[in-house]
Amino acid sequence: MSSISLLIDKLNSYLGKFVSFATILMALIMFAVVVLRYGFNVGWIAMQESITYLHAAVFLMGAAYTYQHDAHVRVDVFYRRFSARNKTLINLIGTLFFMLPTSVFITWACYDYVVESWKLKEASMEPGGLPFIYILKSFLLVFSLSLFLQAVSELIKHSLALITNEVSA
Amino acid sequence: MEWLALVLFVAVCAALLFGYPVALTLAGVSLIFAGLGIVTNTFDASYMLTVPNRLFGIVNNTTLIAVPLFVFMGVVLEKAKIAEDLLISMSTLMGRFRIGLGFSVVIVGMLLAASTGIVGATVVTMGLLSLPTMLKRGYSPQLATGTICATGTLGQIIPPSIALVLLGDVLGNAYQKAQLDMGIFSPDSVSVGDLFVGALVPGLVLVLMYLTYLIFVGIFHSNHVPESGQTNEHGSVLSLLIALLPPLLLIIAVLGSILFGFATPTEAAGVGAVGALILAVTKRALNVDNLKHIMRETTKVTSMVFLILIGASIFSLVFRGFGGEELLKGFFSDLPGGMFSAVFIVMLIIFLLGFILDFIEITFVVVPIVAPILITLGADPLWLGIMIAINLQTSFLTPPFGFALFYLRGVASEVIKTEQIYRGVMPFIGIQLLLLIIIAAFPELVTWLPDLL
Amino acid sequence: TEEQAQDQPLQQQIYDWKLVTSWPKNFPGLGRAPETFAKYVNEMSGGRLTITVYGAGELVPGFEVFNAVSSGSIEMGHAGAYYWKGKIPAAPIFSAIPFGMNANEMSAWLHYGGGLELWRELYKPFGVIPFAGGSTGVQMAGWFKKEIKSIDDLQGLKMRMPGLGGEVLKQVGALPVTLTGGEIFSSLQSGAIDATEWVGPYNDKTFGLHKAATIYYTSGWHEPGTTLEFIVNESAYTSLPDDLQKIIEVATRAVNQDMLDEYTNANFLAMQQLIEEHGVQVKTLPEDVMVALRQATDEVIAQKRAEDPMFEKIYAAYDTFFEGVKAYHTLSEQAYYENR
Ligand code: NA
Ligand code: NA
Numbered sequence: 004m005s006s007i008s009l010l011i012d013k014l015n016s017y018l019g020k021f022v023s024f025a026t027i028l029m030a031l032i033m034f035a036v037v038v039l040r041y042g043f044n045v046g047w048i049a050m051q052e053s054i055t056y057l058h059a060a061v062f063l064m065g066a067a068y069t070y071q072h073d074a075h076v077r078v079d080v081f082y083r084r085f086s087a088r089n090k091t092l093i094n095l096i097g098t099l100f101f102m103l104p105t106s107v108f109i110t111w112a113c114y115d116y117v118v119e120s121w122k123l124k125e126a127s128m129e130p131g132g133l134p135f136i137y138i139l140k141s142f143l144l145v146f147s148l149s150l151f152l153q154a155v156s157e158l159i160k161h162s163l164a165l166i167t168n169e170v171s172a
Numbered sequence: 173m174e175w176l177a178l179v180l181f182v183a184v185c186a187a188l189l190f191g192y193p194v195a196l197t198l199a200g201v202s203l204i205f206a207g208l209g210i211v212t213n214t215f216d217a218s219y220m221l222t223v224p225n226r227l228f229g230i231v232n233n234t235t236l237i238a239v240p241l242f243v244f245m246g247v248v249l250e251k252a253k254i255a256e257d258l259l260i261s262m263s264t265l266m267g268r269f270r271i272g273l274g275f276s277v278v279i280v281g282m283l284l285a286a287s288t289g290i291v292g293a294t295v296v297t298m299g300l301l302s303l304p305t306m307l308k309r310g311y312s313p314q315l316a317t318g319t320i321c322a323t324g325t326l327g328q329i330i331p332p333s334i335a336l337v338l339l340g341d342v343l344g345n346a347y348q349k350a351q352l353d354m355g356i357f358s359p360d361s362v363s364v365g366d367l368f369v370g371a372l373v374p375g376l377v378l379v380l381m382y383l384t385y386l387i388f389v390g391i392f393h394s395n396h397v398p399e400s401g402q403t404n405e406h407g408s409v410l411s412l413l414i415a416l417l418p419p420l421l422l423i424i425a426v427l428g429s430i431l432f433g434f435a436t437p438t439e440a441a442g443v444g445a446v447g448a449l450i451l452a453v454t455k456r457a458l459n460v461d462n463l464k465h466i467m468r469e470t471t472k473v474t475s476m477v478f479l480i481l482i483g484a485s486i487f488s489l490v491f492r493g494f495g496g497e498e499l500l501k502g503f504f505s506d507l508p509g510g511m512f513s514a515v516f517i518v519m520l521i522i523f524l525l526g527f528i529l530d531f532i533e534i535t536f537v538v539v540p541i542v543a544p545i546l547i548t549l550g551a552d553p554l555w556l557g558i559m560i561a562i563n564l565q566t567s568f569l570t571p572p573f574g575f576a577l578f579y580l581r582g583v584a585s586e587v588i589k590t591e592q593i594y595r596g597v598m599p600f601i602g603i604q605l606l607l608l609i610i611i612a613a614f615p616e617l618v619t620w621l622p623d624l625l
Numbered sequence: 626t627e628e629q630a631q632d633q634p635l636q637q638q639i640y641d642w643k644l645v646t647s648w649p650k651n652f653p654g655l656g657r658a659p660e661t662f663a664k665y666v667n668e669m670s671g672g673r674l675t676i677t678v679y680g681a682g683e684l685v686p687g688f689e690v691f692n693a694v695s696s697g698s699i700e701m702g703h704a705g706a707y708y709w710k711g712k713i714p715a716a717p718i719f720s721a722i723p724f725g726m727n728a729n730e731m732s733a734w735l736h737y738g739g740g741l742e743l744w745r746e747l748y749k750p751f752g753v754i755p756f757a758g759g760s761t762g763v764q765m766a767g768w769f770k771k772e773i774k775s776i777d778d779l780q781g782l783k784m785r786m787p788g789l790g791g792e793v794l795k796q797v798g799a800l801p802v803t804l805t806g807g808e809i810f811s812s813l814q815s816g817a818i819d820a821t822e823w824v825g826p827y828n829d830k831t832f833g834l835h836k837a838a839t840i841y842y843t844s845g846w847h848e849p850g851t852t853l854e855f856i857v858n859e860s861a862y863t864s865l866p867d868d869l870q871k872i873i874e875v876a877t878r879a880v881n882q883d884m885l886d887e888y889t890n891a892n893f894l895a896m897q898q899l900i901e902e903h904g905v906q907v908k909t910l911p912e913d914v915m916v917a918l919r920q921a922t923d924e925v926i927a928q929k930r931a932e933d934p935m936f937e938k939i940y941a942a943y944d945t946f947f948e949g950v951k952a953y954h955t956l957s958e959q960a961y962y963e964n965r
Contacts, residue, residue, distance in 0.1 A: 023467040026244050026474070030449070033241060033442025037435050044781025046800050054442075059231045061240055061471050062478035069475035075193035076476055076532070082191020090191075097192030101200025105486075108203055109223065115696065116224035120712070128688075128711040130791035130801045136711055143227055218643070221698030222685045229686030235808065345649075345682055365811040436808050436817050492683070 004159050011156035012071060015149050019068020025057040032057070048131045056139055063146035067153035070102075088168055095161035098154050106151035113143045176214060177496025180205045184487065194533055195476075198483030202490040209494065219493040226485050230478065234438060235344075235364060238337045240474040241441035245287075245448045247469045249422075251462050252452035255284050255297045257415040263305065265412050270397050271390040273309055274319050275383060277302050281323030282379045285330035287422040287444075295324030295579040303584055310398035313588050315389060318596030321569055321576040322382060322603070328531070328565040330375035331368035332426055332444065334477075335561055337437065338535045340364030343543055343557045350547035362553040364437045365430055370554045370618045371561060374611055378562075381603050418451045477532055484536035497541065504545045511549040515556070518542050519563055519608065526567025534564060554622060555615045559608060566604040569597045640674045640865065645694070647687035647704035650680030653831050654824070654891065655853065658759045658884045659703040662855065665876040674869045676701065691856065695751040700861040703758055705853050706744075707788045714929065715936040718943055719744050719755070721848040723793050723922040725943070728760035728850035728885050730950050735852070736878075738946040743939045754862055756877035758853040759884025762892065764845030765829065766910055767822030768813060768838040773910060776917045785809055785821040789925060790847025796921035813837040822847065826895035827888060835903045842910050846918060853884070 032054050040046040069075055082090065117140045126134035184201045188194060209215025230236075249255075258280045266272030277298060284294050298320045306316035328335045340363055347362045390397050426444040429435040435443060452458040491497070504514045521542075525534055539560060547553050568576040571594040580593060611617050644663060648656040663676040681687030690702035691709050706719035719740070726734060734740040735757050744755045767786070773779065782799040791801040802818055812818045814837035821838075823829045825845070835841070855877045862870060899905040910918075930937040 019471060020464075020468065023464075023471040026240055026467045026470040027449075027463070029237070030241055030244055030442050030445035033237075033439060034446035037429070037439045037443055040783060040800065040802075041434050044783075044800065046783075046802070048801060048803055051803055054237055055232065055234060058237045058240060062474045063231070065471040065475040066479050069472045069479070070193070072472055074472040074476055075195055075479055077191045077193050078188045079191050081189060085191070093190050093192055097190070097196065097200070100204070101192060101196040104203050105196055105199040105483075108220075109227070112221065113224040113227065116228075116692065119692070119696075123712040126711045128708060129787060129803050130789075130795050132711075132803075134711075139231060140228060142231070143224065218698050219684070221696065222689075222693055225685035225689035225693050225698075229682065229689060232686070232688070234803075363808055363811045365808075365815070430815070432815070434817065436804070436812055438808075439817075489684075 005163060008156040008159040011152045015067040015071060015153050015156075018145075018149060019065045019071070022060045022064040022068075025061045029054050029057045029061070048127075048129045049133045052127060052129065052133045056133070056135070059139060059142050063142045064149065066146055067149040070150070070153050070157075088165070091161050091164050091168070094157065095165065098157045098161065102150065102154040102157070106147050106154055109147035110144060110151060113140075113147060117141050117144050174495040174499040176205070176209065177491050177494035177499055180487075180491060180494060180496070193479075195479035195483035198480070198533075198537070199486045202483075202487045206490045206493065209490075215490075215493050219489055222489065223486065226489065227482060230481055230485060233341065235341045236337065236478075236481075238332075238364065238438040238441040239334055239477055240470055241438070241445045242332055242334050242337065243473045244466065244470040245422075245441065245445040247466045247473075248445070248448035248452050248458075249284075249287065250297070251466060252418075252448065252455050252457040254287075254418050254451065254455075255280060255294065256301060258283065258419065259298070259301050261408075261412040261415040263302065265409065270394075271386045273302065273306055274311065274315070274386045274397070277306070277319055278323050278379060278382050278386065281326050282330065282375075283416070283419045283423070285326035285328075285333075285375070286427065287419045294327055295321060295576050296583050298324055299580045299583040303580075303588075307588075312396040313592040314596035315396045316596070317580060317584065317588060317593040318598070318600050319382070319386070321574075321580050321593070321597050322600035324579070325565050325568040325576050326375065326379065328568065329371055329378060329558075329561055331371050331430075332437065332441065333368075333371070333561075335531050335535070335564060336367045336371055336557075337364050338477075338532065339539065339557050339561055340367040340437075342535055342539045343367070343553050346540060346543035347547055347553040350544040350553075362557065366554055366622050367557050367561070368427070368430060368437060369622045370558050373617050373621050374558055374562065374607065377610070377617060378603070378607055381607060382600070385599060385603060418455075422447050422451065480532050481536055484533070487537060488540060491541070500541055501545055504542070504549065511546065511551055514546055514549050515551055515559070515612075518546060519559065522560060522563045523566065523570075526564060527570050531564040531567060534567070535560075552615060552619065555611070555618045558618045559611060562604060562608055562611070566601055569601050569604070571597065637673060638866075639672070640869065642674065642676045642700040642861070643679060643684065644676050644701040644703060645679045645681075645683075645685050645690050645699050646702065647681055647690050647708060650678065650683065652680075653828055654761065654884060654888050655759075655828075656680065657887065658853065658880050659855075661883055662703070662758075662876050662880045665879060666872055669872045669876065670869055674865070674872065678703075691751070691753065694856050694858050695753050697752070697858050697860060700858050702856045703853065704856065705851065706755070710788065713747060713751075713935075714933040715747055715939050717789050718936070718939050719747075719852060719854065721788070721790075721851040722926070722940075722943070723790050723847045723849075724919055725849055726947050726950070728762050728852070730947070730954070731760065731850050731852045732757060732881065733950065734943065734946045739942060740946070743942055747935060747939065748856070749859075752859040754857045754859050756855040756857070756874065757881045758855040758877060759881050760853065760888070761824055761828075761848070761851045762885055762888045763850055764822070764825045764848040766842035766845055766847070767820050768829065768834045769820040769840040769842055770813070770816060770838045771819065772840060772908070773842065773914060775911060776913050779914065779917075782820060783818045785812075785818055786847065788847070789922075790822070792925045793847065793918055793921045796925060797917050810834065810837055824851075825888065825892050826899055827891035830895045830899055835899055835905050839905060841899065841905050841907045843907055844909075846910075846915070855880075 032050060036046060036050055120137040120140045125136040127136060184198060187197050187201050206215055206220055210217045259276065262280055263273050263276040266276050281294060303316055303320060307313060327333060344362050422444060425447045426440045429440045429443055430437055507514050522534055522538060546556055568574045571577060577593055581590060644659055646656060646659050650656055651660065659678045663678050667675050685693045688708055690704040693699040694702040707717040707721060709716040748755050780798040783802050784794060784799055785802050785804050786794050795801050804812055809821055810833060813821050823832055823834055900907060930940055
């Protein structure tokens with residue numbers, strides 16, 4: 004069980020670190036767009052749109068990685084003072100009733116939506132825009148699936164932690 | 173079944189208190205309610221099928237691209253230790269005055285706020301650098317911690333600011349909605365850029381109020397400040413100018429390119445991010461490990477913000493599905509006293525919510541619901557936006573859960589009692605509330621500069 | 626969703642439909658049409674078919690209207706066909722073709738020249754039935770910060786212009802820029818862009834564009850009579866009894882004309898105010914610019930015809946009708962415009 008969790012964590016960690024490169028790319032491309040447009044009067048809408056793709060990749064594919072690092076903000080008024088065991092319990096319940104259903108629901112709801120876009124090889128509606136809307140839409144599924152996997156991993160970790168804790172107590 | 177919308181809201185607030193990540197709690201509780209509603213035939217299931225469309229709307233929202241870029245810029249500046257240089261050179265120069273160090277902290281805080289928009293970093297930097305010195309020089313712990321916490325939150329209100337980007341996006345939509353609901357087609361639109369410009373004067377007024385407060389304490393409560401300045405210190409004006417150069421260049425690059433029309437706020441964020449990178453390179457503060465850290469931090473903060481946006485989008489869909497919007501509209505339009513009492517109540521609610529919620533949650537969950545109603549009742553959207561921004565900024569300071577307090581507590585020595593920090597920020601919270609009243613009385617403070625441009 | 630009205634002696638079904646739009650709720654002209662439509666339908670059906678209108682972003686974002694109606698999560702939409710260009714390359718023909726037909730001619734083609742049948746054929750694979758949903762009339766070329774004296778002034782001109790018009794503009798050397806609705810005004814005001822098109826005097830004045838730029842160029846060569854659309858989910862439509870289907874059809878025809886009437890009235894009033902009260906200068910684009918734009922339009926359309934068989938098929942029909950009606954209108958409308 005814990006090896007599955009380990010594998011998922013590794014996968015999402017790679018994914019998060021991989022898309023983190025998109026942050027600096029976004030900054031550089033945006034800078035280039037401004038310099039080219041105002042300095043040289045040239046520009047391509049495809050270039051503008053590429054930033055949207057990078058941006059979407061960062062926040063969608065980085066979500067599970069962010070969860071791993073406990074960087075999704077919590078209202079920690081009471082949480083801070085809870086015992087480690089209670090924290091684990093809350094995370095177990097939250098993962099089971101909030102994170103898991105949310106990721107399953109988004110996957111289910113987005114599946115047809117993304118497939119439809121692939122069938123049409125949907126392109127940008129802007130003049131000279133990128134013809135990869137179907138790939139952009141697919142990021143939604145990568146997001147929900149990586150979040151789902153992370154939920155599974157967290158469930159395994161939290162359950163194991165509670166069990167071993169009980170044994171030692 | 174409109175009351176179910178209120179039950180949903182209360183349930184979300186209650187669930188949040190358990191401390192599970194906000195974004196997933198918002199989404200999860202809303203989904204559970206929608207499911208129960210569908211089973212009991214009180215909720216139209218087809219609402220939930222619009223989720224992919226709504227999520228893709230978030231993906232396609234180009235205004236919000238400014239968020240990761242400003243975050244990136246902030247993290248780079250933190251790594252480049254711009255604040256450190258500035259604080260040291262300014263405080264040695266001004267150290268000969270009794271309240272010189274306090275002044276330095278406020279002014280450096282203002283400059284940092286104008287070059288970036290991240291609260292945590294500023295508080296931590298100031299807390300590490302100036303708090304020990306302030307205490308050593310004889311500032312009371314209350315005054316020292318209060319000044320640092322308050323100054324650290326200036327980044328929220330002084331543009332560029334992530335809070336203003338998020339608010340601008342939400343308010344822009346709310347304004348359009350409200351105008352058209354009224355059938356009065358006022359030609360004004362409100363954008364992130366407008367909010368940036370509108371926030372400049374109130375931000376500077378706030379800085380002046382902080383400085384005035386320091387002078388006031390220096391004169392009337394002189395036991396809180398050193399008995400005399402440090403006459404043995406002779407900082408050089410030149411070293412101050414050298415330290416001032418990087419932040420000033422960034423401020424000119426970012427705010428200048430917005431004000432003078434070289435770039436939209438989103439584009440300016442890109443300019444700022446690359447500008448910060450160049451500064452970091454010239455300061456030799458950038459290496460492969462640093463860069464990795466910067467990129468990963470940016471990814472985490474960005475994902476955190478946008479997952480909340482996704483959760484809030486699901487929440488507002490379900491809230492609307494239960495008829496919640498109509499319910500609130502009815503409540504606010506029946507309020508005696510019209511717009512002002514409605515704004516007062518909303519400000520009070522936001523202030524109170526600010527004790528437990530973060531500015532991002534309030535912006536995404538509360539503002540989209542109340543703003544169109546308030547604007548319909550006659551509130552100027554720009555003015556309302558700045559009022560909300562100042563109010564949200566205050567939430568960083570309100571004990572016991574203000575973020576600025578956490579950050580400072582994390583770096584302050586154990587000698588300082590938590591109560592001292594709490595007591596220290598009280599006057600500054602008072603100043604913030606005073607500013608709210610001033611802006612309520614003189615909306616021109618917000619609207620004057622945008623009208624001029 | 627459907628629910629049974631229990632106290633009716635006859636088992637009459639009540640249909641409760643949602644209609645999503647690409648515009649903010651009650652947006653002048655464009656956003657008023659779906660409201661009028663809903664009101665007509667609700668009244669004509671005696672409450673048997675009630676339609677609730679949602680503005681852009683309330684349920685789904687403006688550009689997601691087609692997807693939502695196609696998937697069946699929403700029964701109806703009101704939008705412009707050119708928004709679906711990314712998934713249906715031929716769709717823009719049913720909203721606006723640069724230097725193409727005006728409102729009157731488009732409506733005639735759709736309802737008497739076989740246009741509507743082609744439109745339905747185009748949307749059929751998506752389970753969506755289109756109806757003509759109004760027209761803005763001839764638009765304006767847009768708001769410019771500086772005068773356009775010759776085609777050289779278009780080189781590197783940063784202009785917000787979506788759709789086929791944007792492609793044509795790019796072809797002649799300008800720089801089409803994409804901006805969100807909220808960014809357009811402030812970007813033009815600050816000079817981040819040099820020019821933007823929007824709709825016509827009615828909407829442009831509402832948007833406040835005259836506060837950001839003073840030169841207003843005519844004519845709206847890129848959108849000479851933009852047609853809007855009502856789209857209905859096919860299975861939702863076929864589930865309706867015949868009389869309710871007819872009510873929808875008749876109400877769309879009424880609103881199709883009503884929107885044009887609203888625009889004609891409001892546009893001339895707004896133009897008067899823009900010129901007299903706000904000192905806006907209305908200018909005509911120079912002839913060499915028009916020649917270049919026309920030529921570029923031919924190139925862009927030739928390319929689209931080569932790329933997409935449906936575009937070729939529909940455009941051929943459009944062009945045949947257009948050539949005929951243009952010849953006649955030169956003798957009638959145009960001759961009269963010059964005489965009166
Ligand atoms: Na700031
Ligand atoms: Na237009």
